[in-house]
Amino acid sequence: MNRYLDIKPEVAQALAEGRPVVALESTIISHGMPWPQNAETAFAVEDMIRAHGAVPATIAIIGGRLKAGLEKDEIEYLAKKGQAVTKASRRDLPVLCARGEDGATTVAATMIVAALAGIQVFATGGIGGVHRGAEVTMDISADLEELARTPVLVVCAGAKSILDLGLTLEYLETKGVPVCGYQTDELPAFYTRVSGFGVDFRADSPAELAAAFAAQRALGYPGGMLCTNPIPEEWSMDPAVINAAIDQAVAESVEQGVKGKKVTPFLLARVKELTGGDSLQSNIQLVLNNAALAADTAAALCKL
Ligand code: PSU
Ligand code: MN
Numbered sequence: 001m002n003r004y005l006d007i008k009p010e011v012a013q014a015l016a017e018g019r020p021v022v023a024l025e026s027t028i029i030s031h032g033m034p035w036p037q038n039a040e041t042a043f044a045v046e047d048m049i050r051a052h053g054a055v056p057a058t059i060a061i062i063g064g065r066l067k068a069g070l071e072k073d074e075i076e077y078l079a080k081k082g083q084a085v086t087k088a089s090r091r092d093l094p095v096l097c098a099r100g101e102d103g104a105t106t107v108a109a110t111m112i113v114a115a116l117a118g119i120q121v122f123a124t125g126g127i128g129g130v131h132r133g134a135e136v137t138m139d140i141s142a143d144l145e146e147l148a149r150t151p152v153l154v155v156c157a158g159a160k161s162i163l164d165l166g167l168t169l170e171y172l173e174t175k176g177v178p179v180c181g182y183q184t185d186e187l188p189a190f191y192t193r194v195s196g197f198g199v200d201f202r203a204d205s206p207a208e209l210a211a212a213f214a215a216q217r218a219l220g221y222p223g224g225m226l227c228t229n230p231i232p233e234e235w236s237m238d239p240a241v242i243n244a245a246i247d248q249a250v251a252e253s254v255e256q257g258v259k260g261k262k263v264t265p266f267l268l269a270r271v272k273e274l275t276g277g278d279s280l281q282s283n284i285q286l287v288l289n290n291a292a293l294a295a296d297t298a299a300a301l302c303k304l
Pocket of ligand 2: 139140141142260261263266
């Protein structure tokens with residue numbers, strides 16, 4: 001086992017016995033939602049995974065240790081610290097490990113730790129992608145490169161249109177990352193079920209999704225797979241309302257010269273402010289929905 005890795009005993013036991021485990025990220029806790037809804041959601045997501053027969057493993061770096069599975073007090077600690085915790089993507093892990101510091105892991109960093117621990121399925125809300133204007137800024141999330149190189153199945157609700165969804169799909173195609181639509185032919189756009197862009201393939205059951213991922217592993221591909229699961233109808237938002245908020249947030253980020261790893265948290269926070277509590281409720285519900293699908297898919301993978 002890696003010298004920087006700590007696997008929570010409950011998670012290690014499930015993995016050793018071939019039982020389903022689902023990884024969860026922690027940037028969504030520290031940077032994606034406000035206190036106390038962030039902690040409440042993190043616990044509710046873990047409960048949802050258990051209700052679907054799998055063991056949750058929320059991932060973060062605590063005191064320089066890569067944690068595959070957090071205790072409740074550790075989740076609460078990251079939730080309370082919020083944006084004061086280092087947002088940790090691939091390039092941040094070595095420095096945090098060397099210095100013995102804390103970090104909340106993005107999709108990319110969570111995939112790395114999940115793979116080190118032997119966890120194959122990971123549930124989150126939205127992934128990072130190619131930002132609008134990337135043809136000038138070159139702002140492309142490290143999440144996409146990670147999907148190309150690390151063998152984890154990531155279940156999300158698509159990507160927010162803070163990103164250029166068309167370019168995000170092109171990048172994933174170039175990198176050979178299969179993009180599944182769960183019970184849909186269209187890429188969902190996080191708050192809405194539709195985006196106008198088609199996915200690469202469709203799966204209609206957890207078994208079908210698990211079979212595709214198992215085949216990818218059997219072919220020896222280095223990378224992962226992305227499953228996009230539309231937000232439940234009753235929680236989906238009015239596209240006109242959400243898109244107006246997103247357009248305004250993107251314009252403000254350009255005016256204020258927001259750069260680098262601050263861009264995504266800035267946009268997420270502004271969209272939330274501009275749409276009030278509605279977008280937060282939708283965000284919570286779609287994460288729960290993804291957790292359920294990820295747990296069912298992890299269970300289906302264990303049966304193959
Ligand atoms: N998109 C969301 N919610 C999030 C994130 C993205 O809708 O919480 C977080 C995830 O942790 C994701 C990260 O991995 O932001 C991407 O950041 P960046 O664009 O800086 O790579
Ligand atoms: Mn970026």
